[in-house]
Amino acid sequence: MKITCQRDILANAFVLAASIAPSRSPKEILQNVKVTAAGDKITLMATDQEVGIRLDVTEGIEVETEGTALLPVARTGPILRESNDETITIETDEAGIKISGSRSKFRLPGNNPDEFPSVHEFDESKYHQISTRTFREMLRRTVFATDSESSRYALGGVLLEMEESSVIAVGTDGRRLARMEGTGESVGGHATSGMTTIVPTRAIGLIERALSEKDDFVEVASRGNDLLIRTPRAVISSRLVEGRYPNWRQVLPQRENAIQIDVVVGPLFAALRQAAIVTDLDSRGVDFTFADGTLKLEAKTADLGESQIELPIAYDGESITLTMDHRYLADFCKVMDNESTVVMEIESAKSPALLQTDDGYAYVIMPMARDR
Template sequence: MKIICEREPLAAAFQLAASVAPARSPKEILQNVKLTVADNVATFTATDMEVGIRLEMVEGLEVETDGAALLPVARTNAILRESSDEKITIETDDSGVKILGSRSKFRLPGANPDEFPRVVGFDEESYHEIPVRLFRQMVKRTVFATDAESSRYALGGVLLELDGESVLAVGTDGRRLARMQGTGTSVGDHKTTGTSTIVPTRAIQLMERAVSDQDETVQLAARANDLLLRTSRCTIYSRLVEGRYPNWRQVFPQRENASQIDMTVGPLFAALRQAAIVTDQESRGIDFTFADGTLTMEANTAEIGESQVELPIAYDGESVTLTMDHRFVADFCKVLDAESGFILEIETSGSPALLSTEDGYGYVIMPMARDR
């Protein structure tokens, strides 16, 4: 095998594939990315046996000889990162793999690429097609609310519900819950069943990173124990999280007497950052008091100090004070543009706050109990 590649697209493709490979594994072969060259296409495959990726590269590629090679992740990444060459040559011989620049030459040991585990392709006839922009929003607006450290394994991933034109993603750690919904297309009557299509946090973040701006849609196929994603240049496979997801719809507030306040992300986030200056890891709660056209945020932490920040709002109801973890409010602000508008729904100091946007995003924050 011998190919000549432009370094930047090569490095980007290799780095994405390499992010799947485990840093440590009893199976040393998994600490490689397999490169297969055929029909003027270079295909990178990697897996940790839970997640797998097949990534094609055509841009900036000259093929002299077809073939296959195993590229050690750590060394190859370092070579591509440190090189300043515009083009890189990769070739194999009986002694291993050579990576050549204009003034550099590296030889790496080469294991047998035929022994590398097969990474499945996308051969499904039944799947959902989702606009790229919506898919990215579904991931970014929910994945931060998952809890990979929880003993409840189902919370360590994003729940996908796909049925007809309805596509929906949910993330929760039990203290807050994020839901993003939109519209897609079912092909071959594809749909998920129940609450078992839970994609591990790490895997769905990889899927979001793998989506290219040049893609208009992504295809998702949910099977009994795994999920497949396909774009124009890659396929990603992931086992699903075992377990049943909580009944998230019971958590989502359905209230008749709640107050709804129109707000803008930027001013809230700016005021929140000021109020949070005197918080610490143990004392994360901030009192949000809504009264007389003003939102007052107050924090009080022993040995650090106190803060009080006011923000004008369109609210003239009875005074209501909620204590919320400032990080949870900040997470909501971070995934939206500063000029985005949203509705903040409150009822009592003991009931959850609901933050929602017009484009299908809803975010529930449970109030904190705080000692005074």
């Protein structure tokens, strides 16, 4: 194999593929990125045997001799990152791999590419086609609520429910829940069954990085114990999390007498950051008191002091105080635009708070017991 390519283009693609390769593994072969050069493109492949990626690179590539090679992540990554050469040539021979530019030359040992495990291709006839922008937003607004460290393995990923034109993503750690609805097109009658299509949090991060704003659509297929994602330049495969997701619909409050208050995200987040200054890991609760046209945020920690921040709101009803973990509300604010208006629904000190937007996003925060 012999290829010449623009260094920055190859480096960016290599970083994405290499993020899958484990830094330590009993199977050392997995600590490589497999490169296949054919026609007018190269394909980078990496896997940890749970998550895999096939990444096509066509821009800035010249294939002089077709072939296959294994590039060790620990050495190739730094070479591509630190080199000042605009173009890089990668060539294999019996002695190994030679990486060279106009002012640099490296020789690395080569392993047998045939020993590298296969990485799934996307050959599905049944899948959902979803707007890339919608799918990325669905993942971004739910993945933060997952709990990869929980003994309840099903909480360590995002649930995807896909039926006909409906696509729903859900993330929860048992103390808060994020759900976003979107639309898509079912091709070939594709649909998920039950609540078992749980995509691990680690795979979600890779999918987000692989999605490009230049792409109009992404194709998503649930197949047995795997999920496959196809974009114009990449195919990502992931084993699904074992287990059954909790019935998230029972968590979303359905209340007739709850109070709904419009709140702008930016001012709410600013007030929350101020109130949280006197909190710590043991005292995370912030009291939210709704009364007399004002939302009052109060926190108190024995060693750090007290805070009281006021925010004007359109509510003049009976006083309601709800205590929430400030981190959970902050996570919600971080995935929203500061100018966004959300509807905050509250009922009592013992009932969860529900935040909703007009684009299908809902976020539930369970209340904390008040210490004062």
